[in-house]
Amino acid sequence: MTAECEGVAEARFLAAADRQRLIDALMDAGHEVHGPVVRDGVIRYEPITTIEELPRGWRDEQQPGRYRLQRQDDERLFAWAAPAHSLKPHVFAPRETLFTARRDTEGRLTFETAEPEAPRIAILGARACDLAGLFLQDKHFLHGPHADAAYRARRRNLFLIAVHCTHPAATCFCAATGDGPVARYGYDLAIGEIDAGWLLTARSEAGVAMLARLPVQEADEEQRQAADAAFTAATRAQTRRLPEGDLPARLAALAESPAWAEVAERCLACGNCTAVCPSCFCHAHVEETDLDGGRSRRLRQWDSCFTAGHSLLHGRPVRADIASRYRQWLTHKLAGWHEQYDRSGCSGCGRCITWCPEGIDLLAEATAVLETAE
Amino acid sequence: MSTALPMEAEVLARREESPGLFTLQLRLTDPAAQAAYAFRPGQFNMLYLYGVGEVPISIVSDPREETLIEHTIRAVGRVTRGLERLAPGDRLGLRGPFGNGWPLGDCEQRDVIVVTGGLGCAPVTGAIHYLMKRRERFGHVNIVQGVKHSADLIWREQYECWARMPDTTVLIAADEAEPLWPWHVGRVTDLFDRLHFDPAQTIVLSCGPEGMMIAVAEQLQAKGIPPERIWLSLERNMQCGIGLCGHCQFGARFVCRDGPVFRWRDVASRLKIRGL
Ligand code: SF4
Ligand code: SF4
Ligand code: FES
Numbered sequence: 001m002t003a004e005c006e007g008v009a010e011a012r013f014l015a016a017a018d019r020q021r022l023i024d025a026l027m028d029a030g031h032e033v034h035g036p037v038v039r040d041g042v043i044r045y046e047p048i049t050t051i052e053e054l055p056r057g058w059r060d061e062q063q064p065g066r067y068r069l070q071r072q073d074d075e076r077l078f079a080w081a082a083p084a085h086s087l088k089p090h091v092f093a094p095r096e097t098l099f100t101a102r103r104d105t106e107g108r109l110t111f112e113t114a115e116p117e118a119p120r121i122a123i124l125g126a127r128a129c130d131l132a133g134l135f136l137q138d139k140h141f142l143h144g145p146h147a148d149a150a151y152r153a154r155r156r157n158l159f160l161i162a163v164h165c166t167h168p169a170a171t172c173f174c175a176a177t178g179d180g181p182v183a184r185y186g187y188d189l190a191i192g193e194i195d196a197g198w199l200l201t202a203r204s205e206a207g208v209a210m211l212a213r214l215p216v217q218e219a220d221e222e223q224r225q226a227a228d229a230a231f232t233a234a235t236r237a238q239t240r241r242l243p244e245g246d247l248p249a250r251l252a253a254l255a256e257s258p259a260w261a262e263v264a265e266r267c268l269a270c271g272n273c274t275a276v277c278p279s280c281f282c283h284a285h286v287e288e289t290d291l292d293g294g295r296s297r298r299l300r301q302w303d304s305c306f307t308a309g310h311s312l313l314h315g316r317p318v319r320a321d322i323a324s325r326y327r328q329w330l331t332h333k334l335a336g337w338h339e340q341y342d343r344s345g346c347s348g349c350g351r352c353i354t355w356c357p358e359g360i361d362l363l364a365e366a367t368a369v370l371e372t373a374e
Numbered sequence: 375m376s377t378a379l380p381m382e383a384e385v386l387a388r389r390e391e392s393p394g395l396f397t398l399q400l401r402l403t404d405p406a407a408q409a410a411y412a413f414r415p416g417q418f419n420m421l422y423l424y425g426v427g428e429v430p431i432s433i434v435s436d437p438r439e440e441t442l443i444e445h446t447i448r449a450v451g452r453v454t455r456g457l458e459r460l461a462p463g464d465r466l467g468l469r470g471p472f473g474n475g476w477p478l479g480d481c482e483q484r485d486v487i488v489v490t491g492g493l494g495c496a497p498v499t500g501a502i503h504y505l506m507k508r509r510e511r512f513g514h515v516n517i518v519q520g521v522k523h524s525a526d527l528i529w530r531e532q533y534e535c536w537a538r539m540p541d542t543t544v545l546i547a548a549d550e551a552e553p554l555w556p557w558h559v560g561r562v563t564d565l566f567d568r569l570h571f572d573p574a575q576t577i578v579l580s581c582g583p584e585g586m587m588i589a590v591a592e593q594l595q596a597k598g599i600p601p602e603r604i605w606l607s608l609e610r611n612m613q614c615g616i617g618l619c620g621h622c623q624f625g626a627r628f629v630c631r632d633g634p635v636f637r638w639r640d641v642a643s644r645l646k647i648r649g650l
Contacts, residue, residue: 101380101422101467103425113378140618144631145631255647282620284621293425303621310611313610318610319649332623335626336623339625
């Protein structure tokens with residue numbers, strides 16, 4: 001019976017009144033704690049020091065093109081789904097220096113690598129979809145032939161506390177991608193939230209050590225079953241499905257489907273979807289020169305395949321229209337990633353659907369393209 | 375090799391090839407770095423112009439030339455127009471070499487057909503020099519160059535000199551030509567009946583506009599050359615050169631890292647789709 005309670009089978013119980021102790025222990029161990037807070041009408045990760053800052057009683061409503069928060073009168077801190085940002089900004093910085101070039105009076109150049117900022121951060125409340133997103137970013141930035149030093153420095157310094165999802169949004173489909181709602185890998189410590197408190201599971205050595213600092217008790221069967229029932233309900237509540245079958249082959253055969261032009265009539269090419277996507281890795285290199293002329297910096301900043309500049313070649317974009325850019329985005333996520341990194345580039349967080357100003361739904365568009373095959 | 379951080383390079387010489395097209399001879403200022411620098415024809419460097427930016431440029435010099443690195447550059451954008459203004463003694467940054475390069479080992483004992491078009495000649499020029507300097511290792515070498523206008527042809531004496539080499543065929547076509555143009559007026563593919571090769575023993579190297587390369591590959595395949603022995607050098611937006619920035623993606627391939635040289639067999643279906 002216990003073994004079936006995926007995610008909390010080995011869990012220890014931390015009473016609701018003791019939850020601050022985890023934050024204290026993390027800070028004691030030298031971590032800067034980042035947790036979800038309500039700010040500017042959304043839930044997002046910010047530095048925190050007390051449990052009071054977490055979104056107690058908040059629920060989110062996510063729909064295509066829509067995100068709303070509502071308050072309920074309860075003690076739950078994690079009764080909402082994907083926050084506004086994934087973990088991506090914590091490892092792949094939105095903008096950072098690659099190197100600094102100096103020119104002396106003789107015109108000689110010297111180059112210096114930028115020392116990456118990599119504070120020791122503990123993330124309190126990482127969702128399963130976002131841990132999968134982090135795994136995807138790791139594949140790109142760390143496991144290719146040219147590992148990225150700045151990414152690695154920040155990644156190494158992350159302590160990850162997962163939270164299993166109990167309240168998925170209408171846009172979520174992690175159950176369909178196989179990445180959630182229960183976090184199964186990639187964390188140090190995981191939280192299963194029930195009304196009475198947290199069921200904590202350690203996965204790494206650092207997680208075991210952290211757990212030992214907390215006033216935890218044996219979790220009882222009733223608590224475990226309450227958590228497990230919530231996870232099962234969270235799976236069942238998800239109705240969105242990825243199209244089936246060999247998507248790389250099916251989509252490759254449909255590169256000239258008329259459905260691309262159809263979605264292009266609605267898509268604004270704003271790039272919101274790529275910005276919120278936990279796996280999108282594109283970045284532009286840009287130059288920033290000091291006014292005195294003695295120093296210049298090469299920076300990288302997030303870029304999106306929805307811009308004309310992304311595919312610029314000899315002054316003209318290879319992907320000249322929105323149809324080809326939408327196709328790049330969708331086929332990269334659902335097909336290209338399989339070839340590049342052996343799995344889909346989508347972890348089911350649903351953010352591209354929620355944050356699209358036009359409410360364009362990746363899954364509906366994939367289905368529409370695939371239907372043009374018949 | 376330097377991937378993330380440029381090395382300082384000095385301009386040794388600058389040569390004007392035609393209006394807007396110039397060649398820079400560079401040397402890494404750190405002698406140890408220059409001595410350690412090794413590349414294969416078909417690879418490229420990222421050249422950094424202080425305060426302006428970086429561009430990918432293919433290497434045209436011979437890999438055995440250990441004292442300098444040569445780039446032929448067309449001034450089309452902000453960085454390349456700035457590079458055009460450099461003079462001997464000026465400094466710039468260099469990262470590289472990047473990419474896979476041409477399969478020159480596979481060319482040995484085989485007939486070789488090199489087809490280039492338009493502005494695309496730089497990536498194969500290094501390969502042609504390589505073949506010509508080691509002429510005895512290869513079968514019949516066919517060099518086919520297409521230009522828009524006869525006035526666009528650079529390295530004219532070079533072609534004339536190659537044409538006099540034994541077992542070498544040089545064919546040139548211009549879409550439009552001035553009077554007294556000694557070569558063909560029309561497309562490169564018009565010249566394919568004049569090539570010398572045994573399809574079972576031939577390797578093709580091509581670069582240039584994608585439309586031209588598709589026509590070249592299709593017609594040479596129709597003449598019996600297997601699609602895995604037809605190699606094309608592709609171009610895409612490149613900013614990092616090391617498979618990270620994502621700009622050069624072509625389907626699932628990173629052109630900077632998995633290419634820029636690909637087998638026709640592996641890219642044929644995708645190349646024919648517009649805007650990929
Ligand atoms: S190509 Fe587009 S979809 Fe793919 S990672 Fe880059 S921005 Fe994201
Ligand atoms: S799909 Fe939506 S979010 Fe993405 S670029 Fe188009 S309009 Fe913007
Ligand atoms: S040039 Fe950046 S990924 Fe290829």
